[in-house]
Amino acid sequence: MVEPVEEIDDLRTADGRVPGRRGRATRQRLLECTAEMLRTGSYRSLKVIDIAREAGTSPATFYQYFGDVEDAVLVLAQEMALDSERLVRIVREGRWNGRSGLRAALRLTDAFFGFWDQHRPVIRVVDLGAEEGDRRLRTIHLALLYNVTVQLAETIKGIQADERNLGVDPLAQAGMLVATLANVAAHQHSFEAWGIRAADVRISVARHVFSGITGQRPPAK
Amino acid sequence: MVEPVEEIDDLRTADGRVPGRRGRATRQRLLECTAEMLRTGSYRSLKVIDIAREAGTSPATFYQYFGDVEDAVLVLAQEMALDSERLVRIVREGRWNGRSGLRAALRLTDAFFGFWDQHRPVIRVVDLGAEEGDRRLRTIHLALLYNVTVQLAETIKGIQADERNLGVDPLAQAGMLVATLANVAAHQHSFEAWGIRAADVRISVARHVFSGITGQRPPAK
DNA sequence: GGCTTCCCTGACGGGTCGTCAGTTGCGGGT
DNA sequence: ACCCGCAACTGACGACCCGTCAGGGAAGCC
Numbered sequence: 001m002v003e004p005v006e007e008i009d010d011l012r013t014a015d016g017r018v019p020g021r022r023g024r025a026t027r028q029r030l031l032e033c034t035a036e037m038l039r040t041g042s043y044r045s046l047k048v049i050d051i052a053r054e055a056g057t058s059p060a061t062f063y064q065y066f067g068d069v070e071d072a073v074l075v076l077a078q079e080m081a082l083d084s085e086r087l088v089r090i091v092r093e094g095r096w097n098g099r100s101g102l103r104a105a106l107r108l109t110d111a112f113f114g115f116w117d118q119h120r121p122v123i124r125v126v127d128l129g130a131e132e133g134d135r136r137l138r139t140i141h142l143a144l145l146y147n148v149t150v151q152l153a154e155t156i157k158g159i160q161a162d163e164r165n166l167g168v169d170p171l172a173q174a175g176m177l178v179a180t181l182a183n184v185a186a187h188q189h190s191f192e193a194w195g196i197r198a199a200d201v202r203i204s205v206a207r208h209v210f211s212g213i214t215g216q217r218p219p220a221k
Numbered sequence: 222m223v224e225p226v227e228e229i230d231d232l233r234t235a236d237g238r239v240p241g242r243r244g245r246a247t248r249q250r251l252l253e254c255t256a257e258m259l260r261t262g263s264y265r266s267l268k269v270i271d272i273a274r275e276a277g278t279s280p281a282t283f284y285q286y287f288g289d290v291e292d293a294v295l296v297l298a299q300e301m302a303l304d305s306e307r308l309v310r311i312v313r314e315g316r317w318n319g320r321s322g323l324r325a326a327l328r329l330t331d332a333f334f335g336f337w338d339q340h341r342p343v344i345r346v347v348d349l350g351a352e353e354g355d356r357r358l359r360t361i362h363l364a365l366l367y368n369v370t371v372q373l374a375e376t377i378k379g380i381q382a383d384e385r386n387l388g389v390d391p392l393a394q395a396g397m398l399v400a401t402l403a404n405v406a407a408h409q410h411s412f413e414a415w416g417i418r419a420a421d422v423r424i425s426v427a428r429h430v431f432s433g434i435t436g437q438r439p440p441a442k
Numbered sequence: 443g444g445c446t447t448c449c450c451t452g453a454c455g456g457g458t459c460g461t462c463a464g465t466t467g468c469g470g471g472t
Numbered sequence: 473a474c475c476c477g478c479a480a481c482t483g484a485c486g487a488c489c490c491g492t493c494a495g496g497g498a499a500g501c502c
Contacts, residue, residue: 013480014461022468042353044265044291044369051456058482065459070265102409122353125486131407132263139280142414149415168428172421175412176405183404184397188350193363194370200393207389208397209420212429217438220388234449235492241448243499270489278449286489 010052013064027065034072038121043073043128047179077126077140080119087111087148096155096210099219104208109181113202116185123186149178156213177212180205234285248286250276255293259342264294264349291355298347298361301340308332308369316377317431326427330402332355334423338404344407370399377434398433401426 011027013019019027033054037046052059066072092112094104116123126144129137147168152174160170184191184205191201207218232248234240240248254275258267269290273280287293311332315325337344347365350358373395381391405412405426412422428439 006311017479020468023480026480042355043349045459048460058483059459061480064480066374068460120352124349128264128345128349130411131341134263137275142411145411146415168425169417169421171415171451172412172417172425173418175415175422176401176425179404179408180397184399186404187400190351190366191393194367194392194396196393197392198394200390200395204389204393204397208401208429208433211432214440217436238448241499244449247449268489269491280490281451281492282449285449289491 001025003067007115014067015064019065023065024058026055026057028061030057031072031075032063034069035076035121038073038076038125050212067167071124073125073129074136074140077137080122080126081140081143083119084115084144087115088092088151089149091151091155094155096213098132098157101214102206102218104209105209106202107214108209109202109206111182112185116182116188135177145178145182149174152177152213155220159214181209187194223367232286235288236285240286245277247282249275249378251278251283251286252293252296255290256297256342257295259297264346271283280363293352294343294350295357295361296348297343298358301347302361302365303345305365305369309372312369312372312376315376317380322429322435323439325433326430326434327423329422329430330423332404333406334409337403337409341407348394349399366399366403370395374387375399379406380435394433398430401429 011019011024013023017023030051034046034050037050037054041050046069048062049059051069051072052062055062062072066075090104094107095101096104101141117213123144126137126141130141149171153170156170156173184201186196188201194200209217210218225301232240232245232415233353234244254272255267256396257273258271261273267290270280272290272293273283276283283293287296308329311325311329315328316322317325344365347362351362366371370392374391377391377394405422409419409422413419431439
């Protein structure tokens with residue numbers, strides 16, 4: 001748990017008030033509408049006036065709770081980042097040696113696929129923003145996969161001590177594996193457009209993860 | 222070579238003219254400025270008025286050559302996609318067995334890193350647009366890595382016949398390897414922010430690519 | 443110079459942005 | 473029941489960008 005995503009327990013409106021129940025509800029509704037519009041429309045064309053209309057309120061209200069559209073998206077991104085903890089848990093609790101290792105790899109692969117399916121619209125905006133140099137989004141982008149990478153590196157280190165030296169830096173190895181998981185999860189659809197079946201990719205990735213962690217060739221099945 | 226990126230040899234301006242030398246030069250300047258602003262600023266805040274100012278012309282001129290900002294970006298994306306041929310060449314011309322295989326994997330890894338370094342701003346917009354469902358960008362996104370994936374699958378198939386059955390679908394395997402290469406190339410910077418040295422990642426990826434293609438554990442060094 | 447073709451732009455109606463000052467709604471006190 | 477005070481919302485406004493004309497310059501040709 002490094003780089004904690006900045007907590008914002010004491011909400012303040014634009015004019016310094018502490019919002020009450022009604023205010024927080026409105027804010028929440030605006031967030032949900034933002035997420036919804038991000039799911040159905042393009043980030044570039046996301047306007048505060050649209051969000052406000054969708055939420056049945058006026059643009060001025062939006063500005064009470066968020067400085068701009070990016071701010072609202074940032075909050076969504078923070079919420080998503082918290083959820084990434086579940087990926088860490090799967091790595092930590094998995095048994096990675098022998099045949100059960102391949103099962104653990106499959107579980108991890110599935111978890112990545114699920115996480116991406118759930119958060120895809122927000123993730124892609126975080127990716128873009130991080131690449132573009134937005135400091136806040138970059139922090140989130142970092143936190144998003146850092147913990148699972150570190151946990152994976154720990155696991156690799158343990159296995160290395162047990163069995164054999166892989167001749168690579170565990171953290172780099174973990175980083176690469178996470179990069180694979182993330183990108184494959186992100187691009188399932190491209191794969192299917194290429195005529196590659198999801199099930200096949202899933203196997204390839206899991207085997208890859210398995211041997212990346214253990215240094216062994218995966219079991220036949 | 223599938224899904225050829227739509228060629229646009231006969232340029233037309235908004236009012237149906239075929240642009241002459243001066244016109245094409247202006248158009249080109251607008252494209253370059255678009256690329257530049259994409260490099261230095263955010264996609265979301267990219268306005269035609271900024272591009273026009275940067276190019277020393279008026280917004281109305283921009284609209285003579287492009288329907289909107291997305292159109293201009295699309296052209297940049299098409300140009301980039303053409304350049305991806307060089308990745309295919311490296312796969313096709315590499316010798317993938319034995320020790321020279323690892324060298325080929327390193328060359329391929331480096332080529333991906335280089336390609337991303339060069340085209341990063343455009344790639345990230347293509348990624349976003351493709352995810353968001355923009356048909357034109359999705360086509361480019363597809364074409365971008367499809368050819369190298371197919372070539373890689375061919376290579377894998379050849380090696381499988383020679384040596385052993387890997388128990389995976391070659392195309393899925395190739396897709397995963399390309400996903401790894403692409404995502405690692407995209408996120409070098411994240412890695413360095415995590416304290417992972419680029420050189421270490423490079424090795425991890427190349428070894429991974431090697432064993433993904435050959436089904437063998439990589440040579441010690 | 444005069445003409446044609448190509449190229450560019452000023453200006454405009456329409457829309458969003460972000461910010462006020464001011465209105466409405468809501469709960470608590472008496 | 474009434475009022476009060478604050479929380480919550482909004483209409484309206486100047487600023488700016490959008491996308492589109494009709495009209496004015498520049499380049500080439502005779």
